Amino acid sequence: MIKPMSFLYVPVIALVVLLGATASTAAPSADSPDQVTIDRLASLFAAVSFDHAAHVEIAGDCATCHHHTTGDGAGTGRCGRCHAQSPKTAEVACGSCHQVDPFSAAALERKADDRYQYHVDKPGLKAAYHWNCLGCHEQSGGPTGCGDCHPRTPAGDAFYRAGAYAPKTAAAPAH
Template sequence: MKKIIFALSFISIQAYIYAFVDNSNPTNCKECHTCDKPSTQALCLHPCPRHETTNSNKHNLSEGPGIVFFKDIAEHFTPVKFDHRAHADMSSLGVEKCNFCHHFTPPGKIQPCRDCHTKNSEDLKRPGLKGAYHRQCLGCHREWSHDNKCFSCHENTDKKTPVDPSDKSDIIANAHPKIQSPQTLVYKTPYRKAPIVTFHHGQHIKSFGLQCVNCHEKFTCGNCHDSDPNKKKKRTMQQVHQSCDKCHRADNCSKCHSLKEMAPFNHADKGWKLNYPHSKLACKECHKTPEEKPKKECKFCHKTEWTRQNFNHNSTGLKIDAAHSMFECSYCHSENNTFKVFCNKCHFDGRDPKKKPVGEYLTL
């Protein structure tokens, strides 16, 4: 008896799997999978396959609900509040591509899914609402996150806490894991004269105090999570340079393009070695715009808050007497070095206030 039950179960599973495939022809893996070698770890599934004639008419997003409340399919878990509008806004699908999820969109009033996906459907090619809903969600979230635990969307029925509506910052009911930003990205471009572009991502963030949204504007889930990762995306020249052009519009191609990978920017190569405290400053403290090239003299930046008249040099441990007050700061602090300057840098013959008085010396 157990063998018969097992056999029937196996047949049912097989029937469910092949229900999505056109049985009139030999099975083609590409009908369901986007990669050549799918596995249990990487299923590479297409979005929910459709084998029935679709009715695709344009609808406005405002016609649909903001939140869909799935309560009749709950068994072991509490109901699910699905933020329909947030998914549409953040998935980069847009109103024109509603049929990515909605394969039946006749004109007029939007039909509820349950009209076709009945609870006890016997048609394996038209699963019940519970099966259709889960297959729809898993079609994207399995490919994107590879983690589809039930509690990502559900709470156990024994919990008395209410189900909160979805939040746009928490679109799949779990907080997005922290994104580890790369330090350096190297691109190989079709520009033959200088095909290599080295982008020091980490240095840009640190030097300019940037947040992700400063460069990655209007990004959506679909920019990083592609339901078909094997599909090559073609971008125009304008799209490729869009983020960089904000600061580098006036630069020549050679500013970024080279024949080999480039080392990080070294400020000393420009004649100004960044010592303390300047090394702690963000670039924008001196460069109000990326194109601005400030002068190297201290007084160019330290106009009123740090002048000879109001800066007390005694606080450094060295009193500026009459003999030294005639000199500019840079006379002792060359290369913008604010560290301690030793007397023998100038008084190489051994003169200093503790041993010999200041003045001209005559050797007899």
């Protein structure tokens, strides 16, 4: 039932190395990457070419997206209770904390075994991306359509029965 942890972590570690290499020394405008290609989850949708530099300017504070991991502190709210003085972490990429597969048997087992874990309701990587981006974009009037950030691939068209794979006949009521 439980997959060997080492196999599960291979893609996550790969991601951490990939993004960590480009973003581990992130400090606004100085060492942070100007461009990040978010392709870890790309299959039905193409990779996102993320203009990090532009978002650094918009967000102003690294903690807006990176919580406490860049050493900016996490404010005075709930996170600040523990993380107000937290130092910069070794990895700041989203995928270093947010799991690709948060509901795998191994992930659930690990969560159940760790009785002292506080962050039991942490979103997976896909949700972390979408919450972070959509949350701001809805408030600031940024793009919110699926295709605005990542165009659908042919595999995605087939999956959604759209585009070239759309139903041929005129839409008939299902009932």
